[in-house]
Amino acid sequence: MTSIAMIEAAAGRLKGHARRTPLLSSPFLDEIAGKRVLVKPECLQVTGSFKFRGGWSAVSALSPAVRARGVIAFSSGNHAQGVAAAAKGHGVASVIIMPSDAPALKIANTRALGAEVVLYDRSGEDRDALGAKLSAERGLTLIKPFDEPQVIAGQGTTGLEIAEQAMDIGVAEADVLVCCGGGGLTSGIALALEAKAPGLRARPVEPEGFDDVARSLASGTIQRNARLSGSLCDAIITPQPGNITFPILNRLCGPGLAVSEDEALRAMALAFLRLKIVLEPGGAVALAAALFHPAAVEGDAVIAVASGGNVDAEVFRMALERFA
Amino acid sequence: MTSIAMIEAAAGRLKGHARRTPLLSSPFLDEIAGKRVLVKPECLQVTGSFKFRGGWSAVSALSPAVRARGVIAFSSGNHAQGVAAAAKGHGVASVIIMPSDAPALKIANTRALGAEVVLYDRSGEDRDALGAKLSAERGLTLIKPFDEPQVIAGQGTTGLEIAEQAMDIGVAEADVLVCCGGGGLTSGIALALEAKAPGLRARPVEPEGFDDVARSLASGTIQRNARLSGSLCDAIITPQPGNITFPILNRLCGPGLAVSEDEALRAMALAFLRLKIVLEPGGAVALAAALFHPAAVEGDAVIAVASGGNVDAEVFRMALERFA
Numbered sequence: 001m002t003s004i005a006m007i008e009a010a011a012g013r014l015k016g017h018a019r020r021t022p023l024l025s026s027p028f029l030d031e032i033a034g035k036r037v038l039v040k041p042e043c044l045q046v047t048g049s050f051k052f053r054g055g056w057s058a059v060s061a062l063s064p065a066v067r068a069r070g071v072i073a074f075s076s077g078n079h080a081q082g083v084a085a086a087a088k089g090h091g092v093a094s095v096i097i098m099p100s101d102a103p104a105l106k107i108a109n110t111r112a113l114g115a116e117v118v119l120y121d122r123s124g125e126d127r128d129a130l131g132a133k134l135s136a137e138r139g140l141t142l143i144k145p146f147d148e149p150q151v152i153a154g155q156g157t158t159g160l161e162i163a164e165q166a167m168d169i170g171v172a173e174a175d176v177l178v179c180c181g182g183g184g185l186t187s188g189i190a191l192a193l194e195a196k197a198p199g200l201r202a203r204p205v206e207p208e209g210f211d212d213v214a215r216s217l218a219s220g221t222i223q224r225n226a227r228l229s230g231s232l233c234d235a236i237i238t239p240q241p242g243n244i245t246f247p248i249l250n251r252l253c254g255p256g257l258a259v260s261e262d263e264a265l266r267a268m269a270l271a272f273l274r275l276k277i278v279l280e281p282g283g284a285v286a287l288a289a290a291l292f293h294p295a296a297v298e299g300d301a302v303i304a305v306a307s308g309g310n311v312d313a314e315v316f317r318m319a320l321e322r323f324a
Numbered sequence: 325m326t327s328i329a330m331i332e333a334a335a336g337r338l339k340g341h342a343r344r345t346p347l348l349s350s351p352f353l354d355e356i357a358g359k360r361v362l363v364k365p366e367c368l369q370v371t372g373s374f375k376f377r378g379g380w381s382a383v384s385a386l387s388p389a390v391r392a393r394g395v396i397a398f399s400s401g402n403h404a405q406g407v408a409a410a411a412k413g414h415g416v417a418s419v420i421i422m423p424s425d426a427p428a429l430k431i432a433n434t435r436a437l438g439a440e441v442v443l444y445d446r447s448g449e450d451r452d453a454l455g456a457k458l459s460a461e462r463g464l465t466l467i468k469p470f471d472e473p474q475v476i477a478g479q480g481t482t483g484l485e486i487a488e489q490a491m492d493i494g495v496a497e498a499d500v501l502v503c504c505g506g507g508g509l510t511s512g513i514a515l516a517l518e519a520k521a522p523g524l525r526a527r528p529v530e531p532e533g534f535d536d537v538a539r540s541l542a543s544g545t546i547q548r549n550a551r552l553s554g555s556l557c558d559a560i561i562t563p564q565p566g567n568i569t570f571p572i573l574n575r576l577c578g579p580g581l582a583v584s585e586d587e588a589l590r591a592m593a594l595a596f597l598r599l600k601i602v603l604e605p606g607g608a609v610a611l612a613a614a615l616f617h618p619a620a621v622e623g624d625a626v627i628a629v630a631s632g633g634n635v636d637a638e639v640f641r642m643a644l645e646r647f648a
Contacts, residue, residue, distance in 0.1 A: 022344070041368075044365075044600055112352065273637070276372050313644040
């Protein structure tokens with residue numbers, strides 16, 4: 001189980017490797033929301049998303065002998081890049097198992113970050129069997145994307161920074177909105193805030209139609225999404241909250257929020273105009289909730305974690321064309 | 325004359341108001357340049373450019389009685405927003421004199437930041453006479469855009485941060501490329517580096533065809549641009565280096581560099597893809613020089629100041645369409 005001591009230890013291991021992202025704001029965003037809006041831009045993190053924190057935390061927590069044999073991860077997206085960069089930074093091998101129909105650019109990027117990319121055929125091959133075989137043959141350690149205590153500890157370092165940065169500017173009570181897939185980032189932040197800034201409350205934000213976490217929190221038991229495709233917010237679409245993350249979310253987080261795809265795109269356009277940062281749709285849902293659902297957020301200040309910026313130019317241009 | 329003591333005093337006044345921007349990097353950019361590329365993203369500064377530093381420094385340096393009467397500036401761009409935001413932060417009035425054909429959005433933004441915008445007709449009215457009349461009537465203090473010691477001191481705080489951040493990551497010798505108009509940012513950074521990181525050398529970067537500073541440095545005397553319009557890099561097009569800034573540049577800076585407009589747009593696309601930041605063309609020329617003119621830059625590391633991100637969505641989309 002992830003504890004605040006584990007999160008603080010992860011912060012120590014991340015020092016000099018992960019970036020301490022700033023806390024951004026704009027009077028124009030405050031006016032839209034009718035309250036003070038503070039944005040934690042994890043798109044500026046190494047590899048363009050918060051996933052580097054968890055990847056580095058997990059790889060650095062391995063014993064040297066185990067780490068030297070290398071790591072393995074399943075991902076076509078941000079977790080792939082986070083783990084690949086973390087392994088490279090430790091001088092160890094990484095194998096990332098990606099579907100053969102993943103975008104060529106993401107495959108190329110993951111390779112360029114030093115990973116050995118193993119492609120599998122979604123229709124004909126068993127991904128887990130392939131991973132188990134490679135792990136067994138080569139002694140690779142699997143780094144799970146969210147349901148893993150050291151990954152949660154790494155993501156929680158975002159929460160340590162939020163606690164300090166909010167205190168510096170006098171914000172002691174606020175909702176902290178977090179873009180939420182499997183719940184690794186949200187649960188890590190919630191644990192950090194519980195210890196360091198109990199007046200700040202983490203709340204997950206999801207795309208409408210993919211609100212498994214919100215429904216799980218409302219019912220008190222794990223709920224699944226009805227479907228897993230058809231959203232521009234691909235980075236945060238997961239089947240259900242994790243067995244490790246959900247009890248943390250359930251104990252510490254406020255009610256979940258959901259935003260439409262158009263609201264996510266509008267938030268991307270406003271982040272471009274007012275904050276000068278690049279967000280992907282799944283990394284913009286928390287800001288969208290802060291801006292467009294202010295009545296659902298308590299208090300006169302709100303903190304939104306902008307979790308990633310790995311977006312195709314075409315999607316970004318579309319967001320600007322429609323909403324900037 | 326601006327001294328390191330003035331820059332450090334400005335840093336003290338800016339604390340809690342300006343942002344300490346991070347130092348960003350990407351292995352993909354390193355590969356393009358063939359050396360380590362470090363980017364100081366002042367697009368993330370309050371108001372979207374470094375100009376807030378100089379505006380805040382100048383307004384905060386006024387005596388309370390003088391400041392209370394308000395400030396005035398001529399600008400249609402980033403300096404307007406920097407001064408307006410600085411005046412608002414001090415609770416004093418600002419008057420910004422803008423051409424009546426300035427983009428409606430920039431006029432609206434400057435007003436939204438609390439300024440009284442006075443429009444003048446470029447063809448029929450004398451801007452300076454209008455400003456002098458308003459200053460005399462209302463006791464407003466003129467905040468010049470670059471040729472003003474306290475403005476240079478404010479911009480120089482960027483250099484203090486670069487000196488510290490470069491030392492933290494072990495970069496003691498490098499060229500520091502700076503997007504350069506009138507030379508306020510470049511001269512301020514040069515003074516800060518002289519005192520705090522003498523192995524780092526500031527070098528101005530301009531658009532091809534508007535390289536007055538490079539030619540002035542080469543000849544040792546102030547040279548003018550042949551024309552003042554027709555560049556997408558509007559933020560850094562000025563007639564000539566300042567009478568205060570030029571002697572500093574001439575004493576401390578290495579040779580100037582010039583990049584093409586297409587190189588600036590390519591740098592914007594790469595900053596989008598690899599750093600997740602939004603740059604305007606004039607704020608991207610230093611990164612363009614770092615990436616595409618590596619032979620003109622000494623050493624195995626280079627620092628590029630990305631000075632601003634106030635770009636129209638249309639121009640940004642064009643940069644992505646052509647180069648992302």
